[in-house]
Amino acid sequence: MGYRKIRGVxxxxxxxxxxxxxxxxxxxxxxxxxxxxxxxxxxxxVMEHIVRRFKDCDGVFVQMEDExxxxxxxIGASWAGAKPMTSTSGPGLSLMMENIGYAAMTETxxxxxxxxxxxxxxxxxxxxxxxxxxxxxxxxxxxxxIIALSPWSVQEIYDMTIRAFNLAERFxxxxxxxxxxxxxxxxxxxxxxxEVTVFERDKAPGQPPFHTDEPGGVPPxxxxxxxxxxxxxxxxxxxxxxxxxxxxxxxxxxxxRLVGKIRNRADEIVDTDSYFLDDGPDVLLVAYGITxxxxxxxxxxxxxxxxxVGLLRLRTIWPFPERVVVESAQKCKEVVVPELNQGQICxxxxxxxxxxxxxxxxxxxxxxxxxxxxxxxxxxxxTQP
Amino acid sequence: MSKxxxxxxxxxxxxxxxxSGCGHGILMGAILRAIDELGYDMDGMLFVSGIGxxxxxxxxxxxxxxxxxxxxxxxAFATGAKLFKPSLKVVVISGDGxxxxxxxxxxIHAARxxxxxxxxxxxxxxxxxxxxxxxxxxxxxMRTSTTPDGNRERPFDLCKLVEAAGGxxxxxxxxxxxxxxxxxxxxxxxxxxxxFIEVLSPCPTQFGRRNVSGTAxxxxxxxxxxxxSRQKAETMGSEELKYKIVTGEFVTS
Amino acid sequence: MRSLVAHIEIxxxxxxxxxxxVEICSRGVLGYATxxxxxxxxxxxxxxxxxxxxxxxxxxxxxxxxxxxxxxxK
Ligand SMILES: Cc1ncc(C[n+]2csc(CCOP(=O)(O)OP(=O)(O)O)c2C)c(N)n1
Ligand code: SF4
Ligand code: SF4
Ligand SMILES: [Mg+2]
Numbered sequence: 001m002g003y004r005k006i007r008g009v010x011x012x013x014x015x016x017x018x019x020x021x022x023x024x025x026x027x028x029x030x031x032x033x034x035x036x037x038x039x040x041x042x043x044x045x046v047m048e049h050i051v052r053r054f055k056d057c058d059g060v061f062v063q064m065e066d067e068x069x070x071x072x073x074x075i076g077a078s079w080a081g082a083k084p085m086t087s088t089s090g091p092g093l094s095l096m097m098e099n100i101g102y103a104a105m106t107e108t109x110x111x112x113x114x115x116x117x118x119x120x121x122x123x124x125x126x127x128x129x130x131x132x133x134x135x136x137x138x139x140x141x142x143x144x145x146i147i148a149l150s151p152w153s154v155q156e157i158y159d160m161t162i163r164a165f166n167l168a169e170r171f172x173x174x175x176x177x178x179x180x181x182x183x184x185x186x187x188x189x190x191x192x193x194x195e196v197t198v199f200e201r202d203k204a205p206g207q208p209p210f211h212t213d214e215p216g217g218v219p220p221x222x223x224x225x226x227x228x229x230x231x232x233x234x235x236x237x238x239x240x241x242x243x244x245x246x247x248x249x250x251x252x253x254x255x256x257r258l259v260g261k262i263r264n265r266a267d268e269i270v271d272t273d274s275y276f277l278d279d280g281p282d283v284l285l286v287a288y289g290i291t292x293x294x295x296x297x298x299x300x301x302x303x304x305x306x307x308x309v310g311l312l313r314l315r316t317i318w319p320f321p322e323r324v325v326v327e328s329a330q331k332c333k334e335v336v337v338p339e340l341n342q343g344q345i346c347x348x349x350x351x352x353x354x355x356x357x358x359x360x361x362x363x364x365x366x367x368x369x370x371x372x373x374x375x376x377x378x379x380x381x382x383t384q385p
Numbered sequence: 386m387s388k389x390x391x392x393x394x395x396x397x398x399x400x401x402x403x404x405s406g407c408g409h410g411i412l413m414g415a416i417l418r419a420i421d422e423l424g425y426d427m428d429g430m431l432f433v434s435g436i437g438x439x440x441x442x443x444x445x446x447x448x449x450x451x452x453x454x455x456x457x458x459x460x461a462f463a464t465g466a467k468l469f470k471p472s473l474k475v476v477v478i479s480g481d482g483x484x485x486x487x488x489x490x491x492x493i494h495a496a497r498x499x500x501x502x503x504x505x506x507x508x509x510x511x512x513x514x515x516x517x518x519x520x521x522x523x524x525x526x527m528r529t530s531t532t533p534d535g536n537r538e539r540p541f542d543l544c545k546l547v548e549a550a551g552g553x554x555x556x557x558x559x560x561x562x563x564x565x566x567x568x569x570x571x572x573x574x575x576x577x578x579x580x581f582i583e584v585l586s587p588c589p590t591q592f593g594r595r596n597v598s599g600t601a602x603x604x605x606x607x608x609x610x611x612x613x614s615r616q617k618a619e620t621m622g623s624e625e626l627k628y629k630i631v632t633g634e635f636v637t638s
Numbered sequence: 639m640r641s642l643v644a645h646i647e648i649x650x651x652x653x654x655x656x657x658x659x660v661e662i663c664s665r666g667v668l669g670y671a672t673x674x675x676x677x678x679x680x681x682x683x684x685x686x687x688x689x690x691x692x693x694x695x696x697x698x699x700x701x702x703x704x705x706x707x708x709x710x711x712k
Contacts, residue, residue: 034469060468064461065494072458072491073465076433079452080470102455224450224466225473227428231445233453242398242445243453387697388647388706399652400702405679406656410701418698563698589656601701602661 001202003166005195006031009057012194019183020045020087022154022190023113024053026161027085029196032111033059034082036073038066038092041125042181043115046087067092071099071110078108079232081223083165087113090132091122094139100174101140102234104258107210107221109168109201111161112136113177115184116289118340118365127365128181130289130340136176137318143255145262147269148176148318150288154188160315166199167269171261172218178317180340182290182367211239216260266319273313275299280331281310283377286349288314291338291368298373309377317345322352329353336360336380338373390417393427395448402441406601408586409507411560413442415584416478416505419570430474433463435488437514439480439507439586457487460495463502471501474574481508485543486521492581496550499578505570506543506581509588517591524628528595544635547581554580555636559612560587561605562632569634585612585630644692645708646684652704655679659696659705665689668696 008029017025024046027035035054037047051061060077064070067088074084088096093114103110114136118129136148147167151157161177168175204220205228212219219239222228231241236251244250262269276299277284283302287295292313302309312328314321329335329349336358337346343359350357360376362368394417403410420427432443436456444453450473454462459477467475477484484492484506495502511529512518519529519536522543526535548555554576558566566584573580587593587604597607608630615633618626646667655675659682660668669685690707697705 034465036465062464062468064464065490068458069461069464069491069494072454072461073468075454076452076462076465076467077469078465080431080466080473082465082469084465084469098455099458224431224452225429225470228450229428229448230450231453232451233444234455235453387649387700387703390703394703400654400704401652403701405654405701406658407701410703411658411699414698414700414703417703561699563695567698600661601656602658605658605699 001200003197003199005197008192008194008196010192012192015190015192016187017154017190018045019154019157019179019186020115021049022158023087023161023177023179024049025190025192026158027111027165028053028057028059029192030083030162030165031198032083032085032165033057034074034077034084035059035061035086036064036070036077036084037086038064038070038088040089040092042117042184043087043089043113045184046113046115050085067095068099071096071103071112074110075099075103075106075108078110079224079230083109083169085111085113087115089115089117090119093132093135097139100146101142101144103174104140104144104146105234106232107172107219107258108174109172109221110174111164111168111177112174113161114179116178116180118363124365126181128290128340128367129363129365130180130291130344132178133317133341133344136178143259145259146174146176146318147171147262148178148316150178150314150317151183152289152292152313153183154186155190157183158190162196166197169199169201170218171265172221173262180289208239210237210241216257216264218261262319266322269316269319270321270324271315272321272324273315274311274328275313276303276310277312277328279308281308282333283307283309284329284332284335285309285311285373286314286325286335286337286345287311287339288317288345291340294368294370295338295373297370298377301370301374302377307377314345320348325349326352334358336377338362338368340368387414390414390421393417393420393448394446398445401446403438404590406589407438408509408560408588409439409442411563412505412507412584412586413446415560415563415567416442416570419567419574422567423571423574425474425574429472430476431466433459433466433475433477435459435479435483437480437483437512439478439509440483442478442507457483458491460484460488460491460502460504464495464500467500467502475502476574477502477504478507480513481506481510481522482512482520485541489521492547493550496547496552496579496581499551499553501577501579503573503576503580504582505573506583507586508543508583509586509592510540511588511592513588513591517595543583544581548636552581553578553636553638556634557583557585557630557632559585559608559632561609562612641712642687642710644687644690645710646687646690647706647708648682648684649704650681652702653682654702655682656701658699658701662695662699665691
């Protein structure tokens with residue numbers, strides 16, 4: 001149990017794929033054999049592609065009556081032993097919220113792909129946005145933690161989807177592939193390797209499925225039908241799943257562990273990427289998803305102009321890469337956060353740094369152009385010593 | 386032979402949290418007797434329930450795999466478990482509010498799919514757990530905490546609903562008809578495809594105290610007077626049937 | 639005295655005193671104790687076991703799985 005290498009189901013080689021398709025390929029490679037979904041632009045292609053791929057590997061697909069049903073079916077399948085996935089976008093994500101909290105509370109591994117579009121509400125259904133950055137973390141009631149990854153290319157959505165499954169299984173938590181229409185509908189080359197590293201659940205018969213002595217640890221996860229007589233409930237429960245809704249200490253201990261198992265392992269989960277940070281740039285761009293591509297282009301142009309600009313790219317959004325952000329920002333004069341919302345991640349960074357952070361928001365349903373960042377930095381940011 | 390049923394229970398959690406005289410307890414016994422008579426191994430069974438008093442029938446009482454989920458969604462959770470692991474015998478047991486109101490859409494679609502689940506709806510005609518509010522199955526005229534002057538909305542006929550949506554075993558019994566109820570649960574469990582069993586289950590606490598002054602037994606008596614068998618109903622006029630509840634098997638295909 | 643048909647056991651720890659069993663029995667086999675239990679109701683007792691037919695209706699209708707009727711071996 002734990003991490004091991006397996007042979008992928010897709011022959012190794014180069015493939016020219018759409019982001020949504022690569023996501024589905026990554027899922028199949030990671031061992032996903034259950035998908036429940038509901039159509040929504042711009043995420044439907046993930047579902048359509050996985051239906052095609054499941055034919056070759058005996059996966060189970062069901063198109064549910066709505067997104068509440070999709071996530072519910074995934075949780076049922078997960079406890080029956082599946083590595084389940086769904087794909088959706090803003091409106092569907094909103095419908096899933098109650099059961100996302102249920103999955104967090106019951107420590108059910110799930111992968112939810114959110115190909116973000118421009119909200120709120122039905123907004124601009126066909127256009128990119130990054131308006132769900134906080135919703136995936138805070139949208140369900142109560143205190144809990146999830147993991148969210150943010151790819152910027154077709155290759156990366158493939159790789160990150162595999163990682164999302166491994167993290168979901170390793171931490172027994174819902175993991176989001178928090179992408180956007182820009183990446184979802186992009187077409188690029190993807191390299192598929194022969195071997196894939198996957199994480200297999202430790203079933204540990206007889207062990208308590210909701211407790212471990214290790215502080216903030218992740219208990220093993222048994223499955224239905226193995227004679228374990230499992231008690232799974234979203235209500236406050238003891239190590240064996242018995243409801244203890246009137247016992248303060250049980251609730252406190254449970255919620256603390258659910259939160260702690262992610263927060264305390266942030267270093268194992270967090271993943272970032274940086275460009276031109278070695279010389280301690282004046283301006284630090286912090287970006288993610290499709291917008292990070294524009295930010296990198298902008299940084300290159302500005303560097304050519306002699307301006308000291310660097311980029312920190314957030315590949316993990318939740319848990320938030322706090323340490324890396326603080327360290328990277330230390331020597332910079334200005335921190336600029338371009339994003340396709342009204343400053344959602346900018347505020348998160350502001351919370352960490354004891355100073356003003358400059359938001360470069362865009363909510364017009366278009367991907368951000370490098371020129372916008374270039375002009376903004378030239379005018380607004382202090383770039384000369 | 387109640388004691389013979391104790392092997393199917395987590396006896397350490399008993400007595401149940403149900404109020405004295407609650408019909409859900411009678412239904413719990415009927416389900417266990419049906420399983421016992423069929424000789425099923427509980428280790429191959431999964432019981433899925435939502436939120437409400439009815440949802441507590443299996444969780445945590447049954448010594449089997451149980452999945453106690455969000456309000457209204459047990460049928461959708463069950464769908465995922467069954468599709469991924471068809472060897473599991475999956476049974477949904479939950480209240481009328483849970484299965485037929487907030488979860489009504491999942492019920493309709495499970496019936497349309499004719500997925501191999503047994504759904505047992507513990508219908509007390511009210512939201513018991515939350516303090517007795519009107520439900521989609523509250524009979525006309527009944528007083529609840531949100532219809533103090535009597536319910537003016539027509540209740541759902543759940544069996545007709547499931548039948549129309551494509552369920553392939555559909556029945557309705559009251560807990561006072563305990564023997565036919567046990568037989569029907571057995572048929573539902575043995576049926577391949579979607580089986581739906583609506584069980585009229587009195588709630589003395591929230592329904593009874595506002596509508597019938599009497600004991601749990603008197604509620605059962607009232608229910609007995611209100612129920613007519615399908616065969617009898619066929620000989621009755623629509624006016625006569627207006628305030629009657631028809632019981633029996635409606636679909637056995 | 640008639641020969642006994644059945645033996646009835648009541649699980650007092652599970653019984654909630656709803657009285658359904660007492661009322662359902664057409665033979666008046668079950669009754670109430672005179673004292674009140676610490677749960678606040680008069681516990682159910684077997685009063686006339688010799689009249690019991692062993693029909694098990696009380697057992698089937700008990701909402702708390704508290705009654706066990708066993709046929710007596712002849
Ligand atoms: C989404 C949501 N809305 C409301 C509730 C509150 N709630 C808990 S139980 C319940 C009603 C249960 O009624 P029913 O399913 O008929 O079961 P009963 O208690 O009558 O057996 C409600 C509304 C909830 N838990 N979740
Ligand atoms: S409130 Fe009603 S349904 Fe709930 S346990 Fe009490 S009697 Fe039963
Ligand atoms: S078994 Fe039948 S006759 Fe005997 S006490 Fe119970 S209800 Fe009465
Ligand atoms: Mg109810």
